[in-house]
Amino acid sequence: MSITRTRRTAAAVLAAGLLALGGCTIGDVDGAGDPVAPAASEGPAADAPDPTPGAGAPEKSTPAPAPGGAAAAPRAGTLAGRLIYLDPGHAGTPPPAEEMVTDGRGGVKQCNTTGTAADDGWPEHTFNWELAGRLRALLEDAGAEVRLTRADDVGRAPCIDERARTENDSGADAVISIHADGNGEGARGFHVSHIADPLPGNLPAESAALAGAIRDAMLEAGFTASNYLGAGGIHPRADLTGLNLSTRPKVLVEFGNMRDSADIALLRSAEGQDRLAAAVAAAVAAGIAAYLG
Template sequence: MSASTGNLGALAGRTVYLDPGHAGTAPPAELTADDGRGGTKPCNAPGTASDDGWPEHTFTWEISQQLRTILEDAGVTVLLSRADDVHRADCIDERTYKENASAADVVVSLHADVSGPGNTGFHISAVTDPLPHNLAGESSRLASTVRDAMVSAGLPVSNYLGTDGLNPRADLSGLNLSTKPKILIEFGNMRDADDLAALRSQEGRRQRARAVAEGLASYLA
């Protein structure tokens, strides 16, 4: 194990699918996706932005590239749901079908939240009210394990959503349709100045990416 991989040796030979939320170009408003529970929703939500216009889709792309580098240095095959931060991406249901068809051991969807100033910290969602095809137990264990790694890295849990950094959800297509161990991470609130400063800094993103990688290594060990 090289010095650069640290405690990530358990990841060697594994496959991780990263889904950097949203996309650089929004889809047509009329395009819809399967919500996984008998309904439809927009193909891809546009995502949020900071008060000065820095978009969530750029944050998720930037942290996906930092996490990708950390994982690949540890011997992981990394798959991505989109190729860049400029063009349109697949609808959320199509992203999930591709994840399901892949050889991925785990899937991690990367996001940032929008809330009022003073609402801070990260939270992680796994599917709740699971459907028969969901790996609900494994997804919950993945969420808890990554949460623990992020807390160990000194990252604060959300003070406004969920409990102890966990916020299970039944309204997300990407979780409802998944047949993999899958989580969605909201890394912070883009409308809070302190959270935004961390999300916007290369070092803040690197710290979060490294913590996620450590959590994945603990889960897959």
């Protein structure tokens, strides 16, 4: 389909940005309605970047994650012949504030954003990048080909509409957009979003099956479902460009709230990230089996 890029004046975007601070989800607002700072688009998505856990993250000791079971990663060969696209949400460098793209439903959104951050400034885009590296390694060990929508955690990255088109063109068996939310203390837990109010070209049944598999695996691994968005860890959305434009089985996972002390301890620890990645890797294998047979 042809996507027409539109631009707003910097003044209009600034006015919208003054509504609040922080937040997440692919150039959109977070669960608390907070707009986010922009990040960027430049060139096509990289097929095989090499995210390095810990790269760009400040040194900090964190409390141990909440107790829970460790999900068993999929066995070697389980995902042989499958292509998985991972979208580590946001990017390290923002684009011009006025750079806008379609939202897939007749409106526009910022090209990309840097995402939310923990109270001490540790950025969401770095969490997304680190978790993508861990998840990629597990999926490749299971035999999958894995591609990422951005090449590093420093520079500019493709706009949200470009990412969706690249994922679609690849024919991926599953697409997972990796995020963390920005809300207040006490708002805890993960939630998984699949397409709501499907558009022509979306794959709602397959996306819902993938979302359910990820939710189930995370609950079984001892993670807490969101107590402030969605129900039982599932939060369908119709306002996200990446889901609206998708023609592949696709979900967006908000792995926790970066501004809650318990959630950020989990999200920032190596052990917590390993457990999260293992749960999602197992769920991808189960989800693909559910909708591809």
